[in-house]
Amino acid sequence: MDILVENVAALLTEQGFTVGTVESATGGLISHMITSLPGSSNFYKGSVVSYSNEIKSNVVGVNGGDLTRYGAVSAVVAEQMAAGGRRLLGVDFCLSDTGIAGPGGGSPEKPVGLFYLGLSCREGTYSREYHFSGDRSTNNQTAARTALGWLKDYLSGEWIPGKLQR
Amino acid sequence: MDILVENVAALLTEQGFTVGTVESATGGLISHMITSLPGSSNFYKGSVVSYSNEIKSNVVGVNGGDLTRYGAVSAVVAEQMAAGGRRLLGVDFCLSDTGIAGPGGGSPEKPVGLFYLGLSCREGTYSREYHFSGDRSTNNQTAARTALGWLKDYLSGEWIPGKLQR
Numbered sequence: 283m284d285i286l287v288e289n290v291a292a293l294l295t296e297q298g299f300t301v302g303t304v305e306s307a308t309g310g311l312i313s314h315m316i317t318s319l320p321g322s323s324n325f326y327k328g329s330v331v332s333y334s335n336e337i338k339s340n341v342v343g344v345n346g347g348d349l350t351r352y353g354a355v356s357a358v359v360a361e362q363m364a365a366g367g368r369r370l371l372g373v374d375f376c377l378s379d380t381g382i383a384g385p386g387g388g389s390p391e392k393p394v395g396l397f398y399l400g401l402s403c404r405e406g407t408y409s410r411e412y413h414f415s416g417d418r419s420t421n422n423q424t425a426a427r428t429a430l431g432w433l434k435d436y437l438s439g440e441w442i443p444g445k446l447q448r
Numbered sequence: 449m450d451i452l453v454e455n456v457a458a459l460l461t462e463q464g465f466t467v468g469t470v471e472s473a474t475g476g477l478i479s480h481m482i483t484s485l486p487g488s489s490n491f492y493k494g495s496v497v498s499y500s501n502e503i504k505s506n507v508v509g510v511n512g513g514d515l516t517r518y519g520a521v522s523a524v525v526a527e528q529m530a531a532g533g534r535r536l537l538g539v540d541f542c543l544s545d546t547g548i549a550g551p552g553g554g555s556p557e558k559p560v561g562l563f564y565l566g567l568s569c570r571e572g573t574y575s576r577e578y579h580f581s582g583d584r585s586t587n588n589q590t591a592a593r594t595a596l597g598w599l600k601d602y603l604s605g606e607w608i609p610g611k612l613q614r
Contacts, residue, residue: 305476309482309488309492310471310480310483311483313479313480313497313499314474314477317475318475320551327502329495330494331479331495332494333483333493333495336493337493341537372502385486386487
């Protein structure tokens with residue numbers, strides 16, 4: 283069993299919080315990692331895998347103008363995915379990701395390995411930019427573990443929204 | 449790379465169809481398997497992982513009365529998940545699953561390993577009942593592969609809706 287998932291699960295259960303995800307590049311991997319843990323339905327409510335722009339806007343509520351203006355792989359969209367998912371799924375925390383896992387889809391402005399992660403909680407909605415350098419599978423695994431690690435940092439008090447970074 | 453996913457991807461691409469999933473027990477595994485294939489965004493649009501009854505009814509549109517009457521793990525709910533997902537995600541095919549992967553959650557009427565898979569397509573919406581006998585991970589892997597195999601049978605003409613079974 284995955285020790286990171288077990289630690290997040292223990293913290294969520296202890297504090298009585300629920301979580302959901304809105305995934306793009308990771309394509310359901312975060313959800314799969316969490317639900318591999320027996321009993322995860324006690325704190326995990328579900329996910330939208332918004333692999334297309336239509337699902338990002340029609341289901342999750344990402345602004346269509348922002349998708350055009352900033353592109354699907356952007357901080358703005360990661361934040362709207364997390365905030366929209368928190369509302370839609372009715373959870374205390376929503377994690378999101380949008381990125382270019384590769385091997386295709388990269389450009390000079392947005393190269394393979396560029397990821398934005400989002401986290402929405404009662405204090406607000408936050409995003410972080412990452413540049414991963416692995417292959418498709420490794421980039422997605424790293425993104426998933428980084429998102430779960432961010433939530434763990436919040437739950438363990440190692441990261442305080444608005445204090446240490448935006 | 450997974451040969452089953454590659455075969456389904458080739459058939460979908462050849463025939464110009466799109467697919468989405470609504471997952472319960474498998475918790476995003478089907479979506480993760482499909483999106484592990486580079487270029488899958490050409491035919492794969494996304495998923496709702498409806499791990500809670502609230503998400504099944506509020507997001508996917510499963511009837512709340514039917515959830516109470518038949519339970520989340522039932523043919524009726526698998527069919528409504530597939531049909532609701534096909535509408536919500538705007539796809540040609542929607543695969544769904546609901547089951548008891550274990551180790552907990554079983555009962556005499558609905559033992560661990562009971563799964564219902566759903567498939568919604570233009571001809572209608574169908575469900576199938578399975579009894580798997582593995583552990584949590586194996587049951588979910590088997591459910592995911594069986595759902596993808598069902599879609600492959602449709603796309604290759606080996607299964608014709610309404611002809612060989614309901």
